[in-house]
Amino acid sequence: MTIEALAPRVDAAISRGLSFLNTAQHSNGFWVDFETVPGSSDEWVSAFIISHIAGIAGSEMLVKTALSALTKRKRSEGGWGFNLKVAPDCDSTAWVLQALLSGPFIRPVMTRRAIDFLYEHQMEDGGFATYREYSSQPNGNTKSITTPNGWLSSQVCVTAATIIALLVHGESPKKKQLLDAIIYIETNRLNSGMWSSYWWRGDSYVTYLATLGLTWANRLTIEDISGIADVIATNLCSNVSSSLINIKQEIFYTSYSLLTLLLSPNTMKVRSTIIEIIRALLKEQLPDGSWPSAPILLIPESQPGLTELIADEGRTFTTSTALKAISQFCNYPSKIFQA
Amino acid sequence: MDWPIPFLAEEVWLRARRCLMIGLSEHDLVPSHSRYSDYMEVQNAKGEKLCRRFEHFLSDECLLHFCSERFLGPDNKRFSQRLPITLAFGYECGYLLCQLGGGSSNGEKIEQSADCAALFNLASVLFDSLIDRAGLVNQIQTLLPRDRLFHLWSEASAAEEFLGSPELKSPNNQDLRVFAEVLAAFFKCAHCLKEVNSATICWTELWDALDGAYSAQLASVKKELTYKEANDIGRKKSVAPFIIFSILSKLTNSDIQSTIETNLAREVGELIAGVDDLVDIESDLRLGNLNRVLPNAGLLGQTKDPRAILAEVLTKNRIEVIAKDVLTHFEAILVILERNPAPLHVRNRFVEWMSMYLIDWLR
Numbered sequence: 001m002t003i004e005a006l007a008p009r010v011d012a013a014i015s016r017g018l019s020f021l022n023t024a025q026h027s028n029g030f031w032v033d034f035e036t037v038p039g040s041s042d043e044w045v046s047a048f049i050i051s052h053i054a055g056i057a058g059s060e061m062l063v064k065t066a067l068s069a070l071t072k073r074k075r076s077e078g079g080w081g082f083n084l085k086v087a088p089d090c091d092s093t094a095w096v097l098q099a100l101l102s103g104p105f106i107r108p109v110m111t112r113r114a115i116d117f118l119y120e121h122q123m124e125d126g127g128f129a130t131y132r133e134y135s136s137q138p139n140g141n142t143k144s145i146t147t148p149n150g151w152l153s154s155q156v157c158v159t160a161a162t163i164i165a166l167l168v169h170g171e172s173p174k175k176k177q178l179l180d181a182i183i184y185i186e187t188n189r190l191n192s193g194m195w196s197s198y199w200w201r202g203d204s205y206v207t208y209l210a211t212l213g214l215t216w217a218n219r220l221t222i223e224d225i226s227g228i229a230d231v232i233a234t235n236l237c238s239n240v241s242s243s244l245i246n247i248k249q250e251i252f253y254t255s256y257s258l259l260t261l262l263l264s265p266n267t268m269k270v271r272s273t274i275i276e277i278i279r280a281l282l283k284e285q286l287p288d289g290s291w292p293s294a295p296i297l298l299i300p301e302s303q304p305g306l307t308e309l310i311a312d313e314g315r316t317f318t319t320s321t322a323l324k325a326i327s328q329f330c331n332y333p334s335k336i337f338q339a
Numbered sequence: 340m341d342w343p344i345p346f347l348a349e350e351v352w353l354r355a356r357r358c359l360m361i362g363l364s365e366h367d368l369v370p371s372h373s374r375y376s377d378y379m380e381v382q383n384a385k386g387e388k389l390c391r392r393f394e395h396f397l398s399d400e401c402l403l404h405f406c407s408e409r410f411l412g413p414d415n416k417r418f419s420q421r422l423p424i425t426l427a428f429g430y431e432c433g434y435l436l437c438q439l440g441g442g443s444s445n446g447e448k449i450e451q452s453a454d455c456a457a458l459f460n461l462a463s464v465l466f467d468s469l470i471d472r473a474g475l476v477n478q479i480q481t482l483l484p485r486d487r488l489f490h491l492w493s494e495a496s497a498a499e500e501f502l503g504s505p506e507l508k509s510p511n512n513q514d515l516r517v518f519a520e521v522l523a524a525f526f527k528c529a530h531c532l533k534e535v536n537s538a539t540i541c542w543t544e545l546w547d548a549l550d551g552a553y554s555a556q557l558a559s560v561k562k563e564l565t566y567k568e569a570n571d572i573g574r575k576k577s578v579a580p581f582i583i584f585s586i587l588s589k590l591t592n593s594d595i596q597s598t599i600e601t602n603l604a605r606e607v608g609e610l611i612a613g614v615d616d617l618v619d620i621e622s623d624l625r626l627g628n629l630n631r632v633l634p635n636a637g638l639l640g641q642t643k644d645p646r647a648i649l650a651e652v653l654t655k656n657r658i659e660v661i662a663k664d665v666l667t668h669f670e671a672i673l674v675i676l677e678r679n680p681a682p683l684h685v686r687n688r689f690v691e692w693m694s695m696y697l698i699d700w701l702r
Contacts, residue, residue: 262408264409
């Protein structure tokens with residue numbers, strides 16, 4: 001299939017994906033997914049989806065409705081959470097801050113307090129923790145969360161999402177707190193050049209966020225970014241059977257790999273991998289416009305010594321990620337990939 | 340006023356929008372939501388078409404950067420989402436000024452002038468972003484000293500030479516590269532218009548306006564300015580693009596004596612300077628940018644704490660003063676349009692364009 005032949009199929013896939021999200025959006029404006037013991041997530045999931053689909057033509061009304069629902073859920077501490085039953089957390093709030101960028105009439109008090117809320121989660125090592133040791137409950141009581149240490153300590157995936165949220169809201173990368181967070185991310189880079197995640201299986205989600213955050217903070221050169229893209233392309237190409245044929249199990253992670261590759265599609269190898277992924281994503285889209293889900297989210301120590309692995313059974317989370325990756329591909333004129 | 344800073348910022352944000360909306364409503368200039376949405380949808384579609392057309396002005400290497408999320412760093416999302424509207428705004432303004440100036444009846448020439456206005460508007464937004472947010476003022480001054488700007492204006496062949504500048508060779512200066520290619524495209528387009536109307540007076544006016552815009556942009560990043568200086572620079576910076584749009588429209592016109600578009604452009608620029616200041620008070624305070632509503636604008640963050648500045652904005656009615664100024668310019672525009680000999684539907688289209696974009700900025 002030529003690149004030209006791909007273009008209308010890509011447009012149609014985006015349109016069907018948005019149509020699926022339209023159907024999946026609840027009447028109160030939220031998307032709900034990831035069933036866990038304290039219930040499914042609406043705030044975090046909706047903020048994540050808005051951040052991924054905002055800017056795609058045709059998403060305007062979905063984004064507006066969800067944003068309106070989210071802004072009504074802001075807690076007294078200034079943040080948002082997994083859902084109303086759970087204390088607000090840094091990661092959910094970081095995604096909400098990114099989502100707020102897409103909406104009209106976002107009042108400054110909301111963003112200012114959310115930014116302050118994020119900084120309250122910064123640890124001594126510079127990283128950001130998901131939860132603070134003391135988080136108030138929705139009923140107004142403040143009590144200690146009896147949560148595992150990992151939930152209360154710095155995590156690269158949470159820190160990377162937070163850095164991006166702070167940067168897009170005008171915080172300077174030279175500001176001491178933000179710089180500490182950037183250094184934390186740099187320090188925790190693996191020898192492979194990637195990053196590993198606490199809350200997610202695989203490294204592609206966190207690698208994309210860390211690469212983007214460091215790039216925006218002027219900490220990575222184009223050679224560095226191309227190097228990361230090259231490693232990803234090599235990994236994907238070297239094991240076609242596990243990555244591209246079994247893509248059904250990997251839509252979420254493959255989409256994030258695609259987003260990282262699209263940060264620097266400078267070599268033929270990267271460009272051809274991008275095209276392969278796009279073809280695979282088009283092939284795997286389900287008739288209702290969604291993409292298949294898979295167990296992607298880790299809940300470490302959900303019970304002592306046990307890590308749960310759960311899927312977005314509603315497929316909203318994965319679908320929004322695939323949509324973002326495909327629409328980012330569409331930003332490039334086809335001649336780039338023809339060459 | 341001993342309120343917490345977020346509440347002060349909230350009140351400033353609300354008051355600025357309230358003052359402008361009340362003023363616009365009094366002039367019957369607030370469209371219904373559906374009319375506004377329809378209008379902006381059409382503008383967005385126009386902008387999308389311009390994006391596709393202008394892609395050809397950029398080299399493949401430059402496009403690779405321009406299309407990636409790396410471009411303009413954390414401003415990328417905001418910029419990408421606004422790109423079609425940024426282009427459509429310049430295009431529509433350029434197009435309408437041509438029609439109001441009784442310019443060429445040759446649609447192709449009008450479109451060429453409007454394209455030029457769209458490219459200039461994009462270059463201007465990029466320039467702003469590069470010096471305000473990315474802090475690349477020194478790199479810009481090295482890449483584009485005043486004599487190189489003059490050269491670009493005076494020689495049609497200078498654009499290609501400019502793109503070979505050593506400052507643009509570094510692979511890590513890609514944001515600058517995009518700006519340079521957009522600027523070069525603007526100059527190539529402007530030189531084509533010069534061929535339509537070789538009137539020296541218009542072409543010289545263009546240099547004066549470009550030079551003024553350039554100086555005002557660079558002056559706006561200086562930190563130590565008196566309030567009067569800050570005020571003057573803020574106005575010049577906002578007015579300059581519209582003066583340039585009006586000169587571009589004149590280049591399609593054989594009647595170079597016409598001053599109507601220039602006066603109109605100046606008033607539009609003054610109005611937009613005020614609106615810009617009003618809608619960005621909170622972010623300008625946070626980021627240390629020039630804003631006439633803020634006292635001691637050029638010395639922000641050094642002389643007073645944010646709470647004192649916001650309190651002064653509220654207690655001394657600084658928002659109301661600028662909002663009144665904005666509406667005075669709006670009224671002046673309506674008077675100029677009344678005297679304009681262009682058909683009524685063209686004049687109405689100009690008022691519609693302006694009010695729709697004002698509402699868009701308030702959002």
